[in-house]
Amino acid sequence: MQAVQKAALAAALSSLVLMGAGSALAGDVVITVTGVQARGGDLLVGLQNAAQFMKHEGDHGEIIKAPAAGTRVVTLKDVPPGDYSVSVLHDLNGDQQMALANGMPAEGWAMVRGETLRAAPTFDQVRFTVPASGDARVNVAMQYPSVR
Template identity: 75%
Template sequence: MNLKSKSVLIAATAALAALMGGGAALAGDVTITVTGVQARGGDLLVGLQTASQFLKHEGSYGQIIAAPTAGTHVVTLRDVAPGDYSVSVLHDVDGDRQMKMANGRPAEGWAMVNGAALRAAPRFDRVKFTVPAAGVAAVSVAMQYPPAS
């Protein structure tokens, strides 16, 4: 191999290493499938929260589905940085952008990873998922609704 070939090979190897993890982590897409949505009016608020944002009125990424129909809805959030997140879905029927509570329980539809198994207030470590360094992830969450009144 001549000197020019070695230089090209070294430059190509260095560029590949930077893309494969030698540089900053790349962002990617997260696809969230929300099942069991009921047609109750209002908006469906879908968001990702980091551990420091968890259960607060803030988030890193999100989308609103206006007047969702019954069934399954798929949301793709773009350019999500690698890391641990929770998925928070709120069926905001009354439009106040907050979870309405009644007798200490949610009075509006909601969803999280492992939400059906929760028997107490959620903890981040029980409802998180990881967006890998490759930056692509898919999560499915099932809506939980209080009885219709």
């Protein structure tokens, strides 16, 4: 993520825990987050649709307090069908925003296909679909800055 734009990444990962109302045609989204490190802080997991992407908005989310190292699984209920991005922030300092150092992430983060990103993502690069027929499963791998 050498060329990540500071404002774009901070906006995408900062306020991920807003909850929305359920829908008659809604399913569960099961998010498997791999590579979580036990660094303290909270893990913020959230969904954003195309209109909310890279903004301080979101419809569904969860906070995992002081996550243990390993894999964490989050189930978000009653998500309407459509395209979404999933964003995860390992918020070490408790400010619910991505901390940056020299324009680069200073806290752990994850998005769909995040390991392939080399710049701020577009919605199409990180989206997945919740089908009208039911539930969706998404796997994301945490990316952490090197500890120095």
